[in-house]
Amino acid sequence: MSALAVAATVTDPEMPMLTLVDLGVLRDVAEDGEHVTVTITPTYSGCPAMATMRDDLRHALHTAGYADVDVRVSLSPAWSSDWITERGRRKLKAHGLSAPGPAPTGPIPLTLVPTRRAIDCPRCGSAAVRLTSEFGPTACKALYQCTDCLEPFEHVKEI
Amino acid sequence: MESHDLDLDHDSVYDGLLGGDPSQWAFGTDFEDPLAGVDTTIPAGVDGATLAAYCLMLGDDALVYAHRLSEWTSNAPDLEDDIALANIALDLLGQARLLLARAAAADAGVVPGLPEGSPVPAEDALAFFRDELAFRNVRFVEAVNGDFAVTIARLLLFATHRLALLQGLVPSVDPVLAAIAAKGVKEVTYHRDYAARWFVTLAQGTDESRRRLLAGLQTVWPTYAELFRCSDVEAVAARQAFGVDPRVLEPEVDAVVDHVLATSGLERPDLPPSGTRPLGREGQHTEAMGHLLAELQVVARAHPMGKW
Structure with a gap:
């Protein structure tokens, strides 16, 4: 090998x-x-x-x-969640985690309202989800809950 | 049958639990250079000793503030904020580790001496074995946390300042500092949003939350100006184009802070800045710093030959 x-x-x-x-x-x-x-x-x-x-x-x-x-x-270029492969994203979903959307680029806005992400519940597929915390059990995850099936789940953050 | 003395089998009851496979320990078995394989050559036109002194300033800001924020762990108002503050502390600790390692690589003379054969790596020696006078963090980050509102007011000012500073360092002529900054920008963006949202929430919440936030803002405000005072090291760093003159950050940071204040329906506190010199950058700290370092350093100092 x-x-x-x-x-x-x-x-x-x-x-x-x-x-x-x-x-x-x-x-x-x-x-x-x-x-x-x-x-x-x-x-x-x-x-x-x-x-x-x-x-x-x-x-x-x-x-x-x-x-x-x-x-x-290697510190540069800095890791981006965009580097998670398609296969990686499928595996995340299969294991009950939500994959990141596109990483932000350009000027950094101050966001005074909770970040809106178009994500689906990895369990039931509903788009009715609620952010419970931008910070989760590891540095790379935010916490969500599905308001339809009530499943709490982790979302890998865009960075 | 021979009697079997368990105590003699192992020095520690944990010995042998893993069948001799040390790869299962969560944090590895050895210290590793966080800059392993990174080219740390000092760029042309950059003075290595000044680069090291500058990296210590930014690294110490992150290290000391990370320690303060970590004091919230298991004490925050709810679990989500406990996790959030711990995560922010962890990001800053990671930045501190890289910056202190960069300082040591730029000038080995800044690293305190340890007994021969000590396995403690340079960045740990800098964090745990320097005395208070050798720390170069701003006083702003060493103050005690106070309640949650004081913490949010301080975090908003700190994260807004640090985000502007790290963005200013992305074009640094030192590629290592530039890379550390570019990575930090992504992390601190989340810190600033967190603090700003809580700031507005507390300001627009109940009478009590607003009263506490105002008190918190007044507590931290007199030391806010310290973040924009330029020490001799920072002036040279800016001239040699590897660092940022903190004075140039003030309009940008002020604009963000004013926007958050306006959204919150608050005015800037009418309080004069405490002092006019960057005393923390010169190693002159407040009483709180000694207590903080005692807790931060006591275990490492008791075991200078320790492996963790």
Whole structure:
């Protein structure tokens, strides 16, 4: 198995249905003989999952026989939720999470009313949803509730 | 049958729980450089010592304020706000880590000395082993939280200022600082919206919420001007085009704050600024800072050889 194929199997520690490729965090895998250099980019500056991702990548590659693994960080361009792949978005929905819409671009408006997102309940598909909090159990998620089926669910934020 | 002394089997009852596979620990088994693989060469025309001093200022603002906000964890008015304030603190802590690591990479001389063989990385040494006089954060961020309304008033001013500052740093000639800023812009946008919405909500809520918000605004207002005072380091940083002169941010920040005040039906407090110099940037802090650092640093200082 190529180093890229091995690295592509590693999953996000908080959302294990997503691989680091689905999440858009895995930026590059360079194989040079025995030596493998993996480049990842942090989703949020303070995301504690980064250390686990790094360890999991190293562990998976060591197990696959790559002894010399270097995991590097790329800060620029900054990660965007737009980098979550189509497959990643389908998996999020299948696991009861709502996928992000397009990330904002251009001048940053001050938003004094709750952000309106055109999202559907991942359980029943209703568009009647209510934002309960812009901040959730991890840095990348907001909290919603469906006002039809009452299902509470997490929405991966646009960033 | 041989007696089996459990106490002798392991030094700690937790040893061996994972069958020797250390990859399962949530935070890894080793310290890692948050700038691993990032080119930290100092750009031409930039003085490394000034770049380090500047990154300490911005990193310390984020670190100290993150600590203050984290004090709300399990104490906020409701669960959603508990989570929100903890998330904001976590974002700022992440920014602080990158900025302190950037400071250490630009000038290793800023990092406090630790016993030989200590595994503590540079950014942790800066956070946990510097004395109060070496911290360069504005006094604005070290003050005690007060009630929720004081916290919201302070967070609105802080996040509005920091968003303008980070946007100003995106074109920095230091590509590392520029990248840290570009990432932070996306995060602080959410912080500012959160604070602004709560500000308006408290202002337009009950008599009691409005009274408390007004009191909160008056508490934080005299120190607001400190955010726009320019220290010598910031003046050089702006001249060398890797940093921002805080004075240029004032009109933009004021415009946003005035918009929130107008929406809230409030006026700017008629209170004079406290002091005229950026004392926090010079290492002169208030009494609150010592208490904050004691709690922030005590565990790390007790174990300078510790691995976490």
